[in-house]
Amino acid sequence: MPNLEDIIKLVDRQNRWRRQECLNLIASESVMSPLAEKYYISDFHGRYNEHSGPERHYCGTIHSYEIEELCNQIFRERFETPFVDVRPISGAIANMVVYTAFARPGDIIVALGIPNGAHVSSTQWGIAGVRGLKSIDMFFDIENMNIDVENTVKLIDKVKPKIVMLGASVILFPEPVKEIRERIDPKIKIVYDASHVFGLIYGGVFQQPLEEGADLITSSTHKTFQGPQGGIVIGSKNLSGEEWQKVETAIFPGIMSNTHIHRFPALAITALEMNEFGKDYAKQVVKNAKVLAESLYEKGFDVLCPNLGFTESHQILVNVSKFGGGKPVSELLEESNIICNKIALPTDKPQDATRNPSGIRLGVQELTRWGMKEEEMRTIAELFKKVLVEEKNVKNEVIELKNRFNEVHYCFKLG
Numbered sequence: 001m002p003n004l005e006d007i008i009k010l011v012d013r014q015n016r017w018r019r020q021e022c023l024n025l026i027a028s029e030s031v032m033s034p035l036a037e038k039y040y041i042s043d044f045h046g047r048y049n050e051h052s053g054p055e056r057h058y059c060g061t062i063h064s065y066e067i068e069e070l071c072n073q074i075f076r077e078r079f080e081t082p083f084v085d086v087r088p089i090s091g092a093i094a095n096m097v098v099y100t101a102f103a104r105p106g107d108i109i110v111a112l113g114i115p116n117g118a119h120v121s122s123t124q125w126g127i128a129g130v131r132g133l134k135s136i137d138m139f140f141d142i143e144n145m146n147i148d149v150e151n152t153v154k155l156i157d158k159v160k161p162k163i164v165m166l167g168a169s170v171i172l173f174p175e176p177v178k179e180i181r182e183r184i185d186p187k188i189k190i191v192y193d194a195s196h197v198f199g200l201i202y203g204g205v206f207q208q209p210l211e212e213g214a215d216l217i218t219s220s221t222h223k224t225f226q227g228p229q230g231g232i233v234i235g236s237k238n239l240s241g242e243e244w245q246k247v248e249t250a251i252f253p254g255i256m257s258n259t260h261i262h263r264f265p266a267l268a269i270t271a272l273e274m275n276e277f278g279k280d281y282a283k284q285v286v287k288n289a290k291v292l293a294e295s296l297y298e299k300g301f302d303v304l305c306p307n308l309g310f311t312e313s314h315q316i317l318v319n320v321s322k323f324g325g326g327k328p329v330s331e332l333l334e335e336s337n338i339i340c341n342k343i344a345l346p347t348d349k350p351q352d353a354t355r356n357p358s359g360i361r362l363g364v365q366e367l368t369r370w371g372m373k374e375e376e377m378r379t380i381a382e383l384f385k386k387v388l389v390e391e392k393n394v395k396n397e398v399i400e401l402k403n404r405f406n407e408v409h410y411c412f413k414l415g
Helices: 006-022 034-038 062-079 091-102 149-160 177-181 196-204 241-255 261-298 327-335 363-370 374-388 395-402
Strands: 109-110 133-139 163-167 187-194 218-221 231-235 317-321 341-342 361-364
Touching: 034 261, 062 231, 062 261, 091 163, 091 187, 091 218, 091 231, 091 241, 109 149, 149 177, 149 218, 163 177, 177 187, 196 218, 196 261, 231 241, 231 261, 261 317, 261 374, 327 361, 327 374, 374 395
Parallel strands: 109 133, 109 163, 163 187, 187 218
Antiparallel strands: 218 231, 317 361, 341 361
């Protein structure tokens, strides 16, 4: 029977391993600032705040409603729109909200497709399928790792979807939001899933989907935007109040009851930190990604899109099929405390996508958060070579490198 000591030891091991001893290159993770972490736990943790607009359905929620509205207001001002809701508890739930608001079972959506980098929530295997929607894959330009606009527009004109889903879980470059918006029926809602690049968008170094014609942004709040795990929906200021009300109603009473309000103070702190430090942080993320990609390429690794400068985001894609594929490579790197994930590339067969795809995906946002810069990216590329080419275990070198970077940057100081 597990006991209290087992639980405490396990948490201590996790904190030591992933925070002090690993190079974390998972593209969908990061760490909150010490100040945000301090206010992540509070009395809000066990409370509810069901409400329809300002009409609160529980007593005792005065401050709960205030902290939620404070979060909303920070994002409203940043994105210059009155339409923000931070209640979704994940990016996938944010997608469910817009599917519920603007489509009905049996309707068609057009999305990127998993082989081309879409999140599973926009496919028949995820939330879109659960909602009874038919998801049709866009056309994709493999060489440029981006949407084939011409053929995708033709597809949209043919199938007449209710929603076009842009944004991606595998995203190296800004997507052609403007080009698609200008050429399709204005009644079709364009939703940009910004979960991976939300911090870069917020920091002003990636594209600005709402300004380019997207009707809504959905996102998580814990990847390149380094807040607590959660979600957000942001509507264009050009939406009507009636359309936004569909979003609000889909959230509550439609989908959400407990909105995990304990995360809102940490989310608000992170947003204010991003207001202050986000541009410098986002610029450094992209610099680091480019340098790591270039350094890996120079050492003989098959990094995608060298002709386009490899990446404009936090992500790098490496075809590691010559080393056995993404599964054994990511597991071998883990033995040296280098943490990344296998990933399907557009050239992979469907049966290989979840088993042993050709690629690995690297994200540099967390290492940037710890203060690493270009020099460290070159060192990390050398560590990859030692593990995968020279077949060495470099765990001790990884721990030594990480021990030099134990302070979270681009944030307010604690105390």
